[in-house]
Amino acid sequence: MKALRIAGAVVLAAGMLLAAGCGSSSSTPSATASGPITGTLTVWDYYGSATPIKPAVAAFQKLHPDLKINYQAVDYDTFQQKFSVGVSSGAPPDVATLDMTWIPEYASQGVLTDVSALSGGTLNGRPIAAQYTPGALHAMTYQGHLVTMLYDFDAYALYYRADLFKQKGIAAPTTWSQFSAAARKLAVTRGGKAVKYGFQVLPDTFHFAQMLFQSGGTILNSDDTQAAFDSPAGVTALNYMKSFLDDGTGVYWGPDQGDSSGIAGIKDQRIGMFLNGPYMMGILKSSAPEQKGEWAVAPAPINTRPGSYLGGTGLAIPANAKNPAAAWAFAQFLLTPSQQIGVYKYGGAAPATTAALHDPLLTKPDPYFGGQAPFAVFLQAMSTATPFPYVKPWSDIDTAISDGVTSALLGKQSAADALKGAAGRTNDLLAGQ
Amino acid sequence: MARVGLHPHTRRALTGYALIAPAMLVTTAFLLVPMALSAYWSLTTYNGITAPTWVGLHNYVALFQDPRFLRSLSNTVAFVILGMTIGPALGLCAALLLNERIHGRAFFRTAIFLPVTTSLVVVATVWKMLLNDQGIVNAVLSFFGLSGHAWLADPSTALYAVILVSVWQGLGFEAVVFLAALQSIPHDLYDAARVDGANSWRRFRHVTLPGLRPTLLFVFVIGIIGSFQVFDQMFVMTQGGPVGSTETIVYYLIDRFQALELGRASAVAYILLAILATLSAIQFRLFEERS
Amino acid sequence: MKGRSLRRTLVYAALIASAVIMLGPFFWTLSTSLKPTSDVFSSPPKWIPNPFTLQGYRDVLALPFPRYLLNSIVVSFSVVTLNVVFATAAAYAFAKLRFPGRNALFFILLLTLMVPFQVNLIPLYRIMVDLHNISPLIGANTYFGLIAPSAVQVFGIFLMRQFIASIPDAILESARLDGASEFRILRSIIFPLAAPAIATLAIFTFVTAWNDFLWPLIVTNTDSMRTLPVGLALLSRKNTVNWTATMAGAVITVIPMLAVFAVLQRRFIEGLTAGAVKGAS
Structure with missing residues (x-):
């Protein structure tokens, strides 16, 4: 198909x-x-x-x-x-x-x-x-x-607090292990939880897909008839997301936070790193003008290969x-x-x-991002990005995946079980379309 | 006015029709016609653009095989049962407290009643902030040495949190209704019970509760029918999540509407109607029995 | 005696605790609305805003919250007026006039009482769109669309009919002998006599109309037509949430209702609970 x-x-x-x-x-x-x-x-x-x-x-x-x-x-x-x-x-x-x-x-x-x-x-x-x-x-x-x-x-890239990275002597991470290490150095934790400068962990399909694609996985099989995200790559991806919560370097950004952009957490310093798309450049500038010069953007750190939705x-x-x-x-x-x-x-x-x-305007240094031209990073991310599958029940599949991701991140289920459950629902939806 | 020539009875009948006309017109145009349309759609597959295709009872059958609908049904039932036990119980406690001989009854009554005047949207918006991981509820809990929790982010607590918020909002209504009923129980009944040597529990059990019975019944019926239609809180606080733990019947209906499955959404509406009709019939029976 | 004073202490303790739980959120809403955004979740919590700012209010006034307020007022007052007039008129006819089909029609009305609004939601919106295509003044995204579906609430007819039925027929008959028309009787006898019931109906309708959410959410498309609860819900669900502005919006939404409540307290409580007390007695 x-x-x-x-x-x-x-x-x-x-x-x-x-x-x-x-x-x-x-x-x-x-x-x-x-x-x-x-x-x-x-x-x-x-x-x-x-x-x-x-x-x-x-x-x-x-x-x-x-x-x-x-x-x-x-x-x-x-x-x-x-x-x-x-x-x-x-x-x-x-x-x-x-x-x-x-x-x-x-x-x-x-x-x-x-x-x-x-x-x-x-x-x-x-x-x-x-x-x-x-x-x-x-x-x-x-x-x-x-x-x-x-x-x-x-398409997603890594936004990070460049001022704090510099202050704490952290280099922009390019691999998953560097990413975890950077998060550990950056976050201020209390009682095993990040209270400041954590990595924003969003329990949704977008962010799971980010880790999945970077581990070589896909959401559906090649002819879009079966779920494929419950593969070992999927389990690795989900466990990696969870590792930020387990070692207290991630901030779980659930629906109770009120928004998905995380702007409230960015403004009150709870969030120090997040993976998101270029539209956040605009949101940062308009909603957090006081943090001008503090942010930078780097390609999302990879596991085995680059990828993004x-x-x-x-x-x-x-x-x-x-x-x-x-x-x-x-x-x-x-x-x-x-x-x-x-x-x-x-x-x-x-x-x-x-x-x-x-257009040359896009590669002009941007003072908000400390003279960086973050757009180039997103262009690069776009070149290796894949759209979500075009199947009729996609929005229900999306719900099934984010439900599974949520359960695993909150420790209600193991990553493997959560993904298997979501895959079952996905297969039913695909069969019934 | 054409008074001449019309028999007074005819004139009065015509006046009657004229007086009920606006009410009947509004009810027909905005209630009965939409109901009929909805009933028809529930028997079709329809996206609002292409013509509906007749599918008979397929939507109803499919709904009862749909795990998401069944979950929304069980979430709603849990909401109704818990809400309608905790709410009236606390409301009765508040009414009993207010019925004591106390100073400042007006103040306390107002305080407890205040949330009733506030819209559910406001209540839900405010509590979403209070119950936030970083919110004041957790701050107060930690002051008392209890550990906080992301109440609305955890699928095993979100529904309970929403129920408590709803109870908080409706408590004053129940308290005031019970208070009025308590005050209408004749004092001689208590005096007689006291003469018979009944202690305060027995007086409550044998005088207060029977006196409250009709009011209790009414509060339950009104509350249950209202609770089955719960939506606003979920729309604001949880969007039906996390993991569908707060998705209710009406939320699911709106979701199907949004997915342009108008036939399916209408079938959900009629299932809700069937549930409420059954409950109303039971209510009617109970009231008949009493009078 | 000792037992009694212990009991009194416990009663007061419980009442004070309840008052704190019931009033606390109102206080916290007000307090948050006056804080800078960075202090919303500050730890330890700041009960009194320091620094103090009106930025939240400036933010919501820039959104058209004054417009939402105006819309809420227009809609609520229209709904109250229409219900008082139409429900009383219909209730009078159902209670005191004889005409063929009276009981059957009243029974149909009673049956609609148990129909949840959600059943009508989607077709009703379609009807409103069709009306809008006939004339831009009516139908979807107009005051007409917001008001018309709640212009006559069956519950109101039911409530008024019970009250009017208790008015002695003799009064009406003597008016009729004096040559008064039914409309005149309605205006100069029923309305004044039913004033307490009308007050109840008015308050009940006002509160439901002011707080109504689902229908205004569906039927309005533009900021210029939104009511306060819709504006507030959309504000709280924005992709970039602003808690201080949201709380300022909540304060603005609640204040008018609290003002009415403060003035009409006793009537207000009776109005909202009338159905329950009447129905049960």
């Missing part, structure tokens, strides 16, 4: 190249070709206060004065609920930001517009396939069709969107190089199109 999907993506990409190469873009039934953009355009955006989309809306409005733009900021945490309510009751947005991990659930329900058809294979007059990395194209494709356009990408934000057009023409025009506008740079400039996150990835 996975092979089929990749083949589909390749064929699709080739087709798009062909289409773009043979004729001028005007011969394709592209939405951009169809006169002025009018009507109402509804945009839902989960970025929050540091959004690059809101300024883009203003700029787009200037280009299309006759268009009425209805911009709505919707919180990330409740976005899916709002999106489902909107789509299922006939009040969908025209363009929505969707976390790439939500795509399979919606794509399999037929909720998302087939962008391949809508776009005619071109984005701003150039073939789509030529504007993304192969990994990104793979992530945007569901069963041979493009269902979303990647807007920002997410590959995700990000996709721009999606619901199948029942009222104004798909305006939606596609706006999506294209958001993906022009100048707007893509806005993802970094306003949101502190990582743009997704290849043109934007090589």
Whole structure:
């Protein structure tokens, strides 16, 4: 199945190249070709206060004065609920930001517009396939069709308190054993628990996958029919996560902490290291300006090989969107190089199109990170990152895995048993889809 | 007004219809029609976009084979049973205390009642912070030499923590209702019992409790029906986690809705309706028996 | 005598302990809302904010908390007014007027009392979206959408009917002999006589409407329409949680209700517990 999907993506990409190469873009039934953009355009955006989309809306409005733009900021945490309510009751947005991990659930329900058809294979007059990395194209494709356009990408690297590392004479770790040693030197513990400068241990699929991929494991088998995360690599990965809690160098960041970004713990110094994606650069700058110059980013330390999950934000057009023409025009506008740079400039996150990835602004030294250019680190992480499997029950599988990870980290079950249980649930879900 | 020509009875009947019209209209449009739609959807596979496909009772059958739904059912039952034993028990204790001859009864009554006026969302938000690993509850416990705990992060304690928060919020209601009932028990009954030489436990057992019976029953019924629909606390405090330990029926319903399984979500709603209808029937029976 | 004073001491100790447990969280909420974010989980805990800051309040006022407050007020007062008028009118008809189908209709209403709101949630939202497509003034994400589904609560009709039934028919008959219309009787006899029950209904409806969460969460899309509990829940579930702002939001949400409670204390308690006491007596 996975092979089929990749083949589909390749064929699709080739087709798009062909289409773009043979004729001028005007011969394709592209939405951009169809006169002025009018009507109402509804945009839902989960970025929050540091959004690059809101300024883009203003700029787009200037280009299309006759268009009425209805911009709505919707919180990330409740976005899916709002999106489902909107789509299922006939009040969908025209363009929505969707976390790439939500795509399979919606794509399999037929909720998302087939962008391949809508776009005619071109984005701003150039073939789509030529504007993304192969990994990104793979992530945007569901069963041979493009269902979303990647807007920002997410892959993990290690954020650490460079000021404390320097003070305590710790070098940025590159392997797991160095990582554990660094955590032991960094953390201030009381009663066997890290009270300051701990490594943030998040009990979720993203962070487990990080350790799993780095140990050579995969989430599902090669044709996406069976769980594979309960392999010895998975057990190693989970036990390694737990080792930070066992030796009192990790801070368990459960749902009771109130957020997954850990910003509260970063601000009150409980967290000194964490693994997360580029969007945290923006969150650190806007929410913890007082820690300017204290943080740096390094590639995630590896066990046997580098790896990370590959995700990000996709721009999606619901199948029942009222104004798909305006939606596609706006999506294209958001993906022009100048707007893509806005993802970094306003949101502190990582743009997704290849043109934007090589913009010199991204490699300019960043004073917040002590003159480092952390973006290069994420680019490197992206090159070895893999998206989560595109299977219909993914969100339920995600829940099963994070439940297993939680049980093991809290010592309710051994890592092997917890993963075996989660794998059983996953296999049932895959069999029942 | 067309008074002439209409028989007073007819006019009064027409007025009757006019007076109930707004109520019937709102009930029909916003209650009965949605109920019928929901009943139909529960027999289909439906994502809100493509037309529903008829599947008969498949959603109901599938739910009772779904471990997550069964877990949400058992979590809800645990919430109801524990909440409805601890809550009324503590409420009764508080009412008995308030019924003593004391100074400052108004103050204590207000203090105990205060959380009832506060929305569950506020209560849940505040307690999420209090029960945090670093929160004040653990700080107070450690002051008394007890070790703290990440109450809401641990699947074996999260549900109990949510129950205690709910009890804290509802306690004042039960206390005040019981207090009113206690004060309506005639004093001569106690005097007579005292003359018969009954000690305070026997007076409680044979005078107070029987006097409270109808109120107790009512508090249980109201509380049980309300508790079966618990959602707000979970939405704010735990999001149904950790490891699904606080996922309740309504939480699961919303989750299925979010997954665009509208048919499945509607079936969950009707199962909840069946449970509540059964409980209401029992309630009705009990009240009939009494009167 | 000694036993009695020991007993009194224990009673007071238990009452004081309960008061601390019940009031403590309110105090801690207020205290946290006045702290800088770095002091929220400070160890040892700071009971009195030091340093003291209004930053949390500035943060939530920048979010449109004043707007949420306005929405909550508009919605709650509309719901109370509509319920008082419609429930009393319907209750009067059900209690004192004869018309074909009266008992059957009342029975249907009673049956809906046990239907959990969640059953209607999704279709109701769809209906609201359809209404919104007819006119942007009604339906989803409007005041109409927030208010209409709770405009008439069956429980209110039930409560009022019980009360109105106890008003002697003789009073109504003599008014009718004087030529008063049924509407006039409703306005100048039933409403004044039922004032205590109306107060109960009003308080009960006000508290439920003010604290309502699930429906406002679903039916509103934009900040300009959110009510206080929804705004607060979304604030507390943000990806970057800000506890001092969240607690400031909690204080703002609670204060109006506490103010009403302080003014109308006795009525308030009666209002909220009326159902239980009446039903059981």
